Amino acid sequence: MDFKSKLDEAVEKNSSLVCVGLDPDPDKLPEEFKAAEKPLFEFNKSIIDATHDSVCAYKPNSAFYEALGVDGIEQLKATCDYIRENYPDIPIILDYKRGDIGNTNAKYAQFAFEYLGADAVTLQPYQGGEALQPFLEYKDKGIIILAKTSNDGSAEFQNLQTEGKPLYEHVAEKAVKEWNMNGNIGLVAGATYPEELKRIREIAGEDTIILVPGIGAQGGDLEVMLKAGLNGSHKGLIINSSRGIIYSDNPAQTAAELKTQVGQLR
Amino acid sequence: MDFKSKLDEAVEKNSSLVCVGLDPDPDKLPEEFKAAEKPLFEFNKSIIDATHDSVCAYKPNSAFYEALGVDGIEQLKATCDYIRENYPDIPIILDYKRGDIGNTNAKYAQFAFEYLGADAVTLQPYQGGEALQPFLEYKDKGIIILAKTSNDGSAEFQNLQTEGKPLYEHVAEKAVKEWNMNGNIGLVAGATYPEELKRIREIAGEDTIILVPGIGAQGGDLEVMLKAGLNGSHKGLIINSSRGIIYSDNPAQTAAELKTQVGQLR
Numbered sequence: 468m469d470f471k472s473k474l475d476e477a478v479e480k481n482s483s484l485v486c487v488g489l490d491p492d493p494d495k496l497p498e499e500f501k502a503a504e505k506p507l508f509e510f511n512k513s514i515i516d517a518t519h520d521s522v523c524a525y526k527p528n529s530a531f532y533e534a535l536g537v538d539g540i541e542q543l544k545a546t547c548d549y550i551r552e553n554y555p556d557i558p559i560i561l562d563y564k565r566g567d568i569g570n571t572n573a574k575y576a577q578f579a580f581e582y583l584g585a586d587a588v589t590l591q592p593y594q595g596g597e598a599l600q601p602f603l604e605y606k607d608k609g610i611i612i613l614a615k616t617s618n619d620g621s622a623e624f625q626n627l628q629t630e631g632k633p634l635y636e637h638v639a640e641k642a643v644k645e646w647n648m649n650g651n652i653g654l655v656a657g658a659t660y661p662e663e664l665k666r667i668r669e670i671a672g673e674d675t676i677i678l679v680p681g682i683g684a685q686g687g688d689l690e691v692m693l694k695a696g697l698n699g700s701h702k703g704l705i706i707n708s709s710r711g712i713i714y715s716d717n718p719a720q721t722a723a724e725l726k727t728q729v730g731q732l733r
Numbered sequence: 734m735d736f737k738s739k740l741d742e743a744v745e746k747n748s749s750l751v752c753v754g755l756d757p758d759p760d761k762l763p764e765e766f767k768a769a770e771k772p773l774f775e776f777n778k779s780i781i782d783a784t785h786d787s788v789c790a791y792k793p794n795s796a797f798y799e800a801l802g803v804d805g806i807e808q809l810k811a812t813c814d815y816i817r818e819n820y821p822d823i824p825i826i827l828d829y830k831r832g833d834i835g836n837t838n839a840k841y842a843q844f845a846f847e848y849l850g851a852d853a854v855t856l857q858p859y860q861g862g863e864a865l866q867p868f869l870e871y872k873d874k875g876i877i878i879l880a881k882t883s884n885d886g887s888a889e890f891q892n893l894q895t896e897g898k899p900l901y902e903h904v905a906e907k908a909v910k911e912w913n914m915n916g917n918i919g920l921v922a923g924a925t926y927p928e929e930l931k932r933i934r935e936i937a938g939e940d941t942i943i944l945v946p947g948i949g950a951q952g953g954d955l956e957v958m959l960k961a962g963l964n965g966s967h968k969g970l971i972i973n974s975s976r977g978i979i980y981s982d983n984p985a986q987t988a989a990e991l992k993t994q995v996g997q998l999r
Contacts, residue, residue, distance in 0.1 A: 530840035568884040574796035597886025620863025
């Protein structure tokens with residue numbers, strides 16, 4: 468099943484727009500996992516088992532696994548396998564923000580889609596749509612392009628005025644209107660910048676998924692963000708929380724509460 | 734030793750500005766390596782042994798290893814270890830074009846510098862200098878930022894006029910003038926765009942290293958590129974060739990010839 472349909476079904480089934488970011492940091496794991504042979508994987512398993520009926524997607528952040536080299540990649544693979552085997556209805560978004568020339572992007576796509584079996588990926592726009600072609604050809608996969616990122620310094624280039632509009636608007640327009648022949652493009656817009664998110668929703672139209680990081684640890688306001696980003700059907704957003712859920716005292720409860728809160732505000 | 738000094742010494746010792754890109758593709762390897770247990774590593778070893786006195790750096794492209802998952806990362810690590818143990822004077826540039834928010838970039842830096850022991854990395858500028866801080870703090874490492882990339886479609890955003898100049902110039906200026914407190918920033922400029930390379934050299938000044946992909950398979954002209962990119966001391970460039978050398982019939986000879994050709998043109 469293609470990413471968009473899989474996501475739609477997970478949103479319906481769990482009545483949730485919440486995505487849990489799987490960013491396990493060895494230093495921050497609860498004590499009980501630190502001694503495990505595969506601590507990141509065991510920790511993820513506990514998070515996944517606790518939250519699987521509150522989420523519409525999981526988003527492992529590749530960096531947290533790569534940092535440990537072979538051992539980390541093994542645990543990333545085990546995490547993706549675990550989700551697919553136990554909760555096959557929940558899509559996996561590999562957050563790895565890759566971008567290179569075409570023949571290299573083909574290899575990055577192989578890692579995400581063939582090796583890990585991810586349903587969607589996040590990508591850098593700087594090298595343009597031509598370079599992203601090998602990703603775009605996976606028409607059943609979600610191809611989620613950075614438009615406006617959640618970090619403090621994201622305005623440095625993203626908000627530069629470029630031929631009449633800020634760069635992030637150019638990126639959103641090109642991605643949605645020119646690169647989107649398979650209708651599988653999504654965009655990233657940080658919750659920390661609701662005005663830009665609103666503008667990105669206007670550009671993206673009703674059918675484009677927007678992945679929104681930046682609530683919780685990064686401080687984005689949920690209500691303001693939803694007002695800015697939801698489409699006409701009160702959907703179209705994937706609201707990610709990583710640290711706010713996975714390191715809370717009770718991840719099951721925190722995820723369920725966020726789901727309920729989003730549900731009420733929708 | 735810091736990256737710049739190590740690179741300078743390798744340039745002097747081997748009288749070379751040539752960097753060999755280690756992008757081993759399982760389908761393109763010579764038959765003799767295909768049956769090996771670690772084909773990418775064995776192939777790399779043969780390339781490294783054959784070219785080590787013709788190069789100023791090696792540049793493994795992470796995507797080609799990631800594509801194979803755990804097995805690929807193992808061979809990337811083995812390749813970096815092999816270079817460090819056998820040719821400790823030759824710097825390793827990990828070409829992985831990462832970029833994310835700060836806490837994630839800290840993990841990507843851990844992969845490159847702590848796990849693999851790379852001397853330098855290539856990075857995406859889109860999220861701005863604030864996000865790159867965890868990289869910039871490794872003051873002995875080379876931090877090489879994409880300015881103008883070699884691919885056909887790189888103009889889509891990189892050449893947009895932004896407040897009076899093309900985006901790639903903004904990126905080069907910010908990187909060299911504002912983010913460069915440790916003097917360890919370099920830039921990427923494709924050989925396929927000599928005018929932009931020339932402009933980037935003007936912005937970068939004498940002391941900034943420019944990594945130049947795009948000769949060989951991608952079609953950049955060597956003489957035009959050198960004229961545009963060399964600094965006043967006829968140095969300051971790292972001229973990368975990947976496919977053009979590693980898949981040639983005689984990599985030792987091809988690398989030596991490129992070194993000689995560059996030497997004469999310098």
